[in-house]
Amino acid sequence: MTTTELRQHFPQLQRTVYGKPLIYLDNAATSLRPQETIDKWTEISAQKTANLHRAVHRVATEATQEYEDTRKKVAEFINAADYKEVVFTSGATHSLNLTAWSLGEMLIGKGDEIIVSEAEHHSNLVPWQMLCGRKEATLKRLPVDQSGSVRTDLLQSLITPKTKILAIAHVSNVLGLVNPIQEIAEICGRNGVLTVVDGAQGIVHQRVDVQALGCDFYSFSGHKMYAAPGTGVLWGRKELLDKMPPLFGGGEMIETVKWQGSTWARVPQKFEAGTQNISGTPTLSPAIDIMRQMPESEEVKDYVYRTLSSEPGIRLFGVTDNIKLKVPVFSFSVEGAHHEDLALILDKMGIALRSGQMCAEPLMDRMGVTGMLRASFAPYNTMQEAEYFVSSLRKAIKMLK
Amino acid sequence: MTLKERQEQVVEDFAIYEDWLDKYEYLIELGKSLCGLPEGKKTEDRLIKGCQSRVWLDTEKNGGRLVFSADSDALITRGIISLLVNVYSGCTPQEILEDDFSFLDTLGLKENLSPTRAGGLASMIETIRKKAQENG
Ligand SMILES: Cc1ncc(COP(=O)(O)O)c(C=O)c1O
Numbered sequence: 455m456t457t458t459e460l461r462q463h464f465p466q467l468q469r470t471v472y473g474k475p476l477i478y479l480d481n482a483a484t485s486l487r488p489q490e491t492i493d494k495w496t497e498i499s500a501q502k503t504a505n506l507h508r509a510v511h512r513v514a515t516e517a518t519q520e521y522e523d524t525r526k527k528v529a530e531f532i533n534a535a536d537y538k539e540v541v542f543t544s545g546a547t548h549s550l551n552l553t554a555w556s557l558g559e560m561l562i563g564k565g566d567e568i569i570v571s572e573a574e575h576h577s578n579l580v581p582w583q584m585l586c587g588r589k590e591a592t593l594k595r596l597p598v599d600q601s602g603s604v605r606t607d608l609l610q611s612l613i614t615p616k617t618k619i620l621a622i623a624h625v626s627n628v629l630g631l632v633n634p635i636q637e638i639a640e641i642c643g644r645n646g647v648l649t650v651v652d653g654a655q656g657i658v659h660q661r662v663d664v665q666a667l668g669c670d671f672y673s674f675s676g677h678k679m680y681a682a683p684g685t686g687v688l689w690g691r692k693e694l695l696d697k698m699p700p701l702f703g704g705g706e707m708i709e710t711v712k713w714q715g716s717t718w719a720r721v722p723q724k725f726e727a728g729t730q731n732i733s734g735t736p737t738l739s740p741a742i743d744i745m746r747q748m749p750e751s752e753e754v755k756d757y758v759y760r761t762l763s764s765e766p767g768i769r770l771f772g773v774t775d776n777i778k779l780k781v782p783v784f785s786f787s788v789e790g791a792h793h794e795d796l797a798l799i800l801d802k803m804g805i806a807l808r809s810g811q812m813c814a815e816p817l818m819d820r821m822g823v824t825g826m827l828r829a830s831f832a833p834y835n836t837m838q839e840a841e842y843f844v845s846s847l848r849k850a851i852k853m854l855k
Numbered sequence: 856m857t858l859k860e861r862q863e864q865v866v867e868d869f870a871i872y873e874d875w876l877d878k879y880e881y882l883i884e885l886g887k888s889l890c891g892l893p894e895g896k897k898t899e900d901r902l903i904k905g906c907q908s909r910v911w912l913d914t915e916k917n918g919g920r921l922v923f924s925a926d927s928d929a930l931i932t933r934g935i936i937s938l939l940v941n942v943y944s945g946c947t948p949q950e951i952l953e954d955d956f957s958f959l960d961t962l963g964l965k966e967n968l969s970p971t972r973a974g975g976l977a978s979m980i981e982t983i984r985k986k987a988q989e990n991g
Contacts, residue, residue: 792908792930794929794931794932795930795931798879798931809907853879853883854883854930
């Protein structure tokens with residue numbers, strides 16, 4: 455599919471703001487939805503609404519089929535060894551909290567250690583802080599260097615016999631840098647440390663093969679990968695999921711319930727208590743279909759990277775020698791101009807982008823800034839949009855001088 | 856000029872600009888012309904909570920009237936607080952408490968700011984009213 459063809463699938467690209475065409479460069483926050491996702495949601499809402507698994511009637515069978523086919527499709531998409539390793543959640547935040555709570559119950563005790571990288575989204579930091587607070591465990595920081603790259607070289611020296619878990623993003627939502635998960639998981643594996651990967655950004659831009667990555671858990675949200683909001687995935691190794699206790703108790707997650715106590719269903723149902731997101735989760739299927747057809751041109755990314763990294767007065771975060779290891783997520787600050795002012799002015803020019811701390815306060819502290827501006831691109835963003843962004847940014851900077 | 860007159864003046868000035876980019880330009884100019892606060896006065900207790908950018912408001916009492924000065928690290932915010940300072944500095948606490956701040960609605964500022972920004976504006980107003988109450 456060409457970019458022009460792809461754009462036809464996203465109705466929101468047709469809209470205007472303040473009488474100007476909308477230039478949507480906040481894709482790392484949430485992607486736009488293709489018509490196929492909207493249609494799937496509508497189709498299920500209009501024709502296939504029923505509660506899953508529990509009923510024998512026709513519509514329930516169809517709805518269950520949609521849901522379970524999607525599980526198989528996701529499993530295939532990330533190359534899971536078994537579709538039962540795919541747990542549906544409400545998003546990456548849910549997946550990560552579930553992982554932290556459940557792993558915590560299973561293997562964290564007083565004095566144990568959890569390593570978290572310094573560049574994490576709050577969703578992959580706060581649940582670990584909460585766990586450490588609950589279990590009197592220690593949170594250790596895997597630092598980043600001045601450009602924001604994770605100091606993988608320090609990992610081995612941080613690991614002690616007390617270290618149980620390492621949590622890290624596949625791709626940072628601020629820096630756009632791809633972390634060497636394979637290498638990290640290999641070091642962790644050798645030392646008996648579990649690797650928990652936050653794939654919220656990674657799934658969008660990388661071909662993810664969880665078996666090749668070698669990690670133990672991989673989490674992501676549907677709404678950043680063109681599916682409906684309120685959908686998400688936790689992938690985990692089956693032998694671990696089998697042993698982990700459930701976070702929520704309720705319908706569907708049980709095998710038997712007696713007054714004296716209950717036993718749990720098998721995975722993945724054990725982790726899917728309550729009525730599922732019956733209309734939303736199946737939209738992951740068309741989302742995956744369209745992702746597979748997206749153009750792979752890196753022209754826009756290369757242009758924006760080249761321009762922002764050489765523009766006087768602009769400090770681009772997440773610079774790298776190897777542009778192949780960066781996704782089109784560009785966070786930067788401008789000398790003498792506040793990120794909020796720039797975002798407000800660009801908004802009036804029709805450009806949607808993000809300003810502020812981007813849910814990564816420790817990283818802001820490390821970089822010595824109170825906030826940044828972030829432009830994040832999707833395959834439907836065109837070269838013209840990128841050029842308009844750059845010229846608008848220059849204009850906005852001039853206004854503030 | 857009375858408080859009412861100052862408010863009308865602001866509304867009039869603002870109405871000249873049709874395009875919101877031009878209005879921003881005007882706010883930026885206002886922000887630049889605000890003399891701001893010395894570093895020593897940018898303290899935690901002068902910080903207005905609830906704004907994305909940092910905004911400080913200093914209040915002094917002069918013969919029964921309140922004298923405001925302010926600063927911010929973002930220029931548009933500086934323009935907005937400058938606008939408020941220009942209007943309300945020199946008022947008695949009584950005048951401020953009796954005012955309904957409705958001239959801001961006429962400006963259309965609230966609708967044109969993002970929700971977090973509009974929240975910031977609300978915090979600025981709240982702080983000015985609180986200062987009037989404390990000194991009333
Ligand atoms: C790297 C990363 N992790 C986690 C999240 C949280 O995702 P969600 O809010 O969809 O649960 C995000 C989204 O902002 C993210 O970018």
